[in-house]
Amino acid sequence: MRLLRVFRQRMRSLFRGAKVDSELVNELQFHLEQLTRENLAAGMDARTARQAARCELGGLAQVEEECRDHRRVSWLTEMGKDIRYAWRMLRKSPGFTALAVITLAFGVGASLAVYTLAEAMLLRSLPFPSPDRLVAIYSVHALRGTSESIGQEDFRDWQATNTVFERMAFTEFNQRTLTGFGDPERLTGTSVSEGFFEMLGVQPLMGRWFTPREQKPGVDHVVMLSYGFWMRRLGARPDVVGNTIVLSGVPYRVTGIMPANFRFLEWHLSDYWTPIDYVNYGHKNHQYGGYGRLKTGIAVAAAQRQMSEIARRMEKEFADCKGWGARVVSLRSALLEDEVGSALLVFAAAAIVVLLVACGNVASLLLARGIGRSKEIAIRMAMGAGRRRVLRLLLTESLLLSSLGAVAGVVLAWWLVRLAVGVAPAWTQLGALVSMSPTLAIFAVALTLATGVLTGLWPAVRAARAVLQNDLKESGVSLVAGKRQVRTLNGLVVGEIALAVVLLTFAGLLTKSLAQILRADLGYRTDHLLTFRMPLPSSRYKDDQACLQFWDKLRPQLEALPGMISVAASDGVPLGGAASYNPMEIEGRSAAREWAQADGRWSIVTGDYFRTIGIPLRAGRTFNGGDTASAEPVAIVNEAFVRKFLPGENPLDKHARPQGSRWRRIVGVIGDSRYQGPTQTAEPEFYAPLTQAPWIGFVALRTAIPEASVIGPVRAIIRKLDPLLAISQVRTMQQSVDQATQMPRALMALVGGFAGLTLGMSTLGLAGVMAYTVSRRKRELGLRIALGAGRSEIARAVIRSAGGLIAVGAAIGAAGAYFAGQVLESLLYGVRPHDPLVLVAAPIALAAVAVLACLAPAHSAASVDPMAVLRQE
Amino acid sequence: MPKPSDLLQGTLDLLILKAINHEPLHGWGIAKRIQVLSDEVLAVQQGSLYPALHRLEQQGWVAAEWKDTELGRQAKFYALTREGRRQLDRELASWSRLSTAVEQVLERA
Numbered sequence: 001m002r003l004l005r006v007f008r009q010r011m012r013s014l015f016r017g018a019k020v021d022s023e024l025v026n027e028l029q030f031h032l033e034q035l036t037r038e039n040l041a042a043g044m045d046a047r048t049a050r051q052a053a054r055c056e057l058g059g060l061a062q063v064e065e066e067c068r069d070h071r072r073v074s075w076l077t078e079m080g081k082d083i084r085y086a087w088r089m090l091r092k093s094p095g096f097t098a099l100a101v102i103t104l105a106f107g108v109g110a111s112l113a114v115y116t117l118a119e120a121m122l123l124r125s126l127p128f129p130s131p132d133r134l135v136a137i138y139s140v141h142a143l144r145g146t147s148e149s150i151g152q153e154d155f156r157d158w159q160a161t162n163t164v165f166e167r168m169a170f171t172e173f174n175q176r177t178l179t180g181f182g183d184p185e186r187l188t189g190t191s192v193s194e195g196f197f198e199m200l201g202v203q204p205l206m207g208r209w210f211t212p213r214e215q216k217p218g219v220d221h222v223v224m225l226s227y228g229f230w231m232r233r234l235g236a237r238p239d240v241v242g243n244t245i246v247l248s249g250v251p252y253r254v255t256g257i258m259p260a261n262f263r264f265l266e267w268h269l270s271d272y273w274t275p276i277d278y279v280n281y282g283h284k285n286h287q288y289g290g291y292g293r294l295k296t297g298i299a300v301a302a303a304q305r306q307m308s309e310i311a312r313r314m315e316k317e318f319a320d321c322k323g324w325g326a327r328v329v330s331l332r333s334a335l336l337e338d339e340v341g342s343a344l345l346v347f348a349a350a351a352i353v354v355l356l357v358a359c360g361n362v363a364s365l366l367l368a369r370g371i372g373r374s375k376e377i378a379i380r381m382a383m384g385a386g387r388r389r390v391l392r393l394l395l396t397e398s399l400l401l402s403s404l405g406a407v408a409g410v411v412l413a414w415w416l417v418r419l420a421v422g423v424a425p426a427w428t429q430l431g432a433l434v435s436m437s438p439t440l441a442i443f444a445v446a447l448t449l450a451t452g453v454l455t456g457l458w459p460a461v462r463a464a465r466a467v468l469q470n471d472l473k474e475s476g477v478s479l480v481a482g483k484r485q486v487r488t489l490n491g492l493v494v495g496e497i498a499l500a501v502v503l504l505t506f507a508g509l510l511t512k513s514l515a516q517i518l519r520a521d522l523g524y525r526t527d528h529l530l531t532f533r534m535p536l537p538s539s540r541y542k543d544d545q546a547c548l549q550f551w552d553k554l555r556p557q558l559e560a561l562p563g564m565i566s567v568a569a570s571d572g573v574p575l576g577g578a579a580s581y582n583p584m585e586i587e588g589r590s591a592a593r594e595w596a597q598a599d600g601r602w603s604i605v606t607g608d609y610f611r612t613i614g615i616p617l618r619a620g621r622t623f624n625g626g627d628t629a630s631a632e633p634v635a636i637v638n639e640a641f642v643r644k645f646l647p648g649e650n651p652l653d654k655h656a657r658p659q660g661s662r663w664r665r666i667v668g669v670i671g672d673s674r675y676q677g678p679t680q681t682a683e684p685e686f687y688a689p690l691t692q693a694p695w696i697g698f699v700a701l702r703t704a705i706p707e708a709s710v711i712g713p714v715r716a717i718i719r720k721l722d723p724l725l726a727i728s729q730v731r732t733m734q735q736s737v738d739q740a741t742q743m744p745r746a747l748m749a750l751v752g753g754f755a756g757l758t759l760g761m762s763t764l765g766l767a768g769v770m771a772y773t774v775s776r777r778k779r780e781l782g783l784r785i786a787l788g789a790g791r792s793e794i795a796r797a798v799i800r801s802a803g804g805l806i807a808v809g810a811a812i813g814a815a816g817a818y819f820a821g822q823v824l825e826s827l828l829y830g831v832r833p834h835d836p837l838v839l840v841a842a843p844i845a846l847a848a849v850a851v852l853a854c855l856a857p858a859h860s861a862a863s864v865d866p867m868a869v870l871r872q873e
Numbered sequence: 874m875p876k877p878s879d880l881l882q883g884t885l886d887l888l889i890l891k892a893i894n895h896e897p898l899h900g901w902g903i904a905k906r907i908q909v910l911s912d913e914v915l916a917v918q919q920g921s922l923y924p925a926l927h928r929l930e931q932q933g934w935v936a937a938e939w940k941d942t943e944l945g946r947q948a949k950f951y952a953l954t955r956e957g958r959r960q961l962d963r964e965l966a967s968w969s970r971l972s973t974a975v976e977q978v979l980e981r982a
Contacts, residue, residue, distance in 0.1 A: 002956040005933040023939075027900060027949045028923065034901040058920030066924040070931055
């Protein structure tokens, strides 16, 4: 009943505003009449009576306004008015408006992009029930301190003894060739242990998971397919389930299709899942990904404690476990530990800086403008506007600005997100994870409001606090600018400069790092080199003979192609993603050294491999036709191998081997190369000739003509030789290198762009404040010049006061950059976060630009015309 | 004549509700009534009376109606609503609690 009455009142106030207002005026008029009548009765004359009545009631306009405030809908009607008014004010100074909107757009846009990406990576990357209970389990090598893959036997012991996990599972990277559906294709998948899907808690879209029986060796030729693969290669036919597909020559029965949104981010994409091979390697072979689902109520830290304890027990029990610990990390943190996470963090830091500087900049613009508008505001208050009302009006203006900025920011955010999706590694599936969400919309609106309040509140409070009489009396130009106002402006400018220095330092560090990466000597040539993956399926190339025969047929045909210089086959190529590591042993030396310390990469190559890739021979010879299967086993090592295993010795004719293989005589030494990419150091390498250990994974071609032009003929030759053979990863070495450096390049461009932006904003802000102070002090300056002050002296004084601000801001910024540099640590290559050159250069660069920006206000201060100024008196 | 006391914070609503308890009154009448009933001790700040009336109206405690005054001029008369009466009871109760407490302090201290 009461609510109804209240509602009726509100509606009346809202829609019959004019009538309600006229009633109010009438009501107050009646009161005045009564008062006047009473005064007349007391013997006053008519004029005094009316005046006394007015005095007693107080300001009519104020009372009316206060009554209107109580209608509770006034904010609505007034907001409409305020917005219209604010819009008119912004339209009146398009330059100011455009500058503020663009500035805010960058701040809001960058923050929105970061939020979108963070939400994608943190909230949507784990589409499983209670994802917080999912953890990754690593083996930790005590000596190296690195998190590594786990071993099967370790896993089994963990599983048997722990009490913290509801389920555990392990997985292995897996590749197979699909045949029988058009061109053969090399697929990437994952082998999973029993309980993997149950651990994640997902249901297949169609079909079912593997039964326990199907995961026993011998009967485990079953496969689950990804939705994407099923759509792409199998035409989304439902009858695929229950039928067989041929993977690497072996028929696999399809038991189910995973849902479209199923993704388990494992640093590679999966087209299929098969049961894992259970092999007892003892406590060696750390090559599996370990995962677990915590029991309800168990914290990650508690699980970590128990696992560490178990690992300590195992160290005592098994020799191979010595030096190995276990590490439990929530799956979400594990994703962010990657380079992607660090990049996101840097992006976020940069975005926050841009947003803060944008807010500071617009705030100082508004503040300077607000001081110039103090007279207008004083008049408003004299006309009956309360302080709250004035505050609201000014806040409306800044909120309108931030809203306009946000609209432009959304466009920028969209572009930035697209950029990020483009450079993120494919396994993150970032593109599929990014989406519009209600929380994103809420964040955008909240951010916009916060930005508006952040930029507008202070200037508005200042303006609303203005003292009436002073401002009315003042002709709008005071002799000297108010100390408090200038101090606030200065504070904002100092803050902006400090933040700009931080970002400039970041950009400098990333640029230097990128320069190091691009300058890094890879050790092989990147031009005119084409590589592709072509594993020979063991089902059809059953023995060494078959493999060698195929190569002997293929090689001459490839070499005969026009423009071909040399052709090589190997088990891996630089940046190809395949590598195998083993402990290395030297004959006659004790092999009891720490496994990790004896680690080396070992590889199988044909004789022309080094010439084709472009790795120079330093000593001895390369493999040749004489190194047949029946001849003496030989090897070639690189200089890093010699440094590590045979320091100061002549490596030639020494015998060495990867653990568990046969001894080989070292016949040559080659130069070092960065096999895993420009940011990795050269590792010890041990090569055996393909003729003595046949295994083909990759083919490399050096050409005299552009590499791309040979792709077609090469494919044709291979298809003629073996139509079932799949080739993939066809790319030039330059493409591989570009891909490997894509992330640092994108990050440098992004942070560099943001740094330039903040540099521009902060110097513009500084110049604006200086120009404002100069214009406020025109009369003082005019007086000084009239009294004989030199013009250059005045200009110098302006520059000096600007210099003070720059120095303070730069010092704070340099200190901030020193402490914030840690964020970058994992993304930097060949440069430390505390690189002295960058730490010094960034503030100096900023100071130089900032001083230049102050030349204009200094000039205008020096060219004040004393006559013109004094005439205003 | 001593200067009229300022109204205690928050008692204005109570006085207004009480003043119109028996018959609807216009703003001027309410001010006069409070002044007379308090033997000229309490003077309603004229400037704060109308905002208070409008607030009470918006909250639904009082209802307003335009009626002719004895002088033949239209004026806005305020009357208590049923909810207003209940609100008055509540305010009276809280007022007596407050005044008893104050008295107790004054007596015992």
